[in-house]
Amino acid sequence: MVVNKKIISRFSQYRKALIRFQELGMVKVFSDTLAEAVGVTSAQVRKDFSLYGISGNKRGGYQINGLLDELQAILGKDKIQKVIVSGCGNIGRALIRYTGFEPERIQIVAGFDDDPSKQGRIDALPILPLDAMKDFVSRNRIQIGIIAVPDSAAQPVCDTMVAAGIRGILNFAPIRLKAPDEVVINNVYLQMELENVIYFVNALTKKPRR
Amino acid sequence: MVVNKKIISRFSQYRKALIRFQELGMVKVFSDTLAEAVGVTSAQVRKDFSLYGISGNKRGGYQINGLLDELQAILGKDKIQKVIVSGCGNIGRALIRYTGFEPERIQIVAGFDDDPSKQGRIDALPILPLDAMKDFVSRNRIQIGIIAVPDSAAQPVCDTMVAAGIRGILNFAPIRLKAPDEVVINNVYLQMELENVIYFVNALTKKPRR
DNA sequence: TAGATTGTTAATCGATTAACAATC
């Protein structure tokens, strides 16, 4: 992968901050202001932008409107992104019902689960057996999938997704998935994130200063 | 913060891999083998261990048992970690019901939500109003909290947690929380993780090679 | 002993930041 994951995360955060600024009626912004809002240095902001050929005005900062357009395009916000979810247990169902995606133009269009008791519909969203994935994905030209199944099912589900034509996966199973290089995989390891917090809390309480 | 977040994440992963190895009946392991399982270099593994004073045998690798004990201690697995969840909507409820925490000795002991329709119990777990947090936290000596409330409520809930004595927070709200330096905050920005996948999928499909 | 693996040092790599010339 050529570009860094972190710069894209920052773009997401810049975007969020800019939307807030815009709502406050602001029209332009300095690298300094944006940096502060996101918690990075102003050099970082300017570097990031220049790396993507985004330029401002030498003394007037950046036009929020134009800047947002550029970021939207980079992040693929210019069109609605359709996503499927595999595994409709606790996490899967929460994601399906999660209201934070819609305003970001991310739309979950179907769930998949082989447990018949979960098939049918969740809030108007069809929940289908895994068998139906390939057909559904190609028919609707889906590129992105979320894996929210238990450990043991994660790799086979991943294989099914890849075979169905999915190009990018957000994985919640605490497993390192094997997939061809051209498939993008991003892992969200919940226990690990929590363990991280626990470690640092323990570390700080043990040696109070240092 | 003195130590790096990434090394702790790797410790979590080493630990998981070692448990798998142990289940396979393995007794000792080489840095090479462990590295492969986690997807890092063997130098990384040895460096990480030596940084924490963990040593192996010059020709016999590492004893899995002893290694696990050390990692458990570092990660705070030597005792059960009690955690509270604030916000019992989609995400909060999913975390409460999530079965992946228990085997990791992470125990969610209460939920908090000011919506009376959510108060009561979820699967035997008490769901209380935020008012009750301070008392509950100090009585049960809780140090860790999860924030799974909508944007606008996140900062006040964070303040409540800090006031109640919480030392570490795992935050799911797409917001940068403000808290005193000694409070550890780890953010899980779900939209951002998905946006990352979307970006790289788009980037790869646009310029197929490079 | 010969061979293999650790532990650590030094080299490399990449990302962040400081600094400043260009310029509006």
Add this chain to the structure above:
DNA sequence: TAGATTGTTAATCGATTAACAATC
């Protein structure tokens, strides 16, 4: 014009890796 901010280069910082002496 004087002042302020961008865009970029060079310096710094930190993390990863290569390499190898120590040693079991």
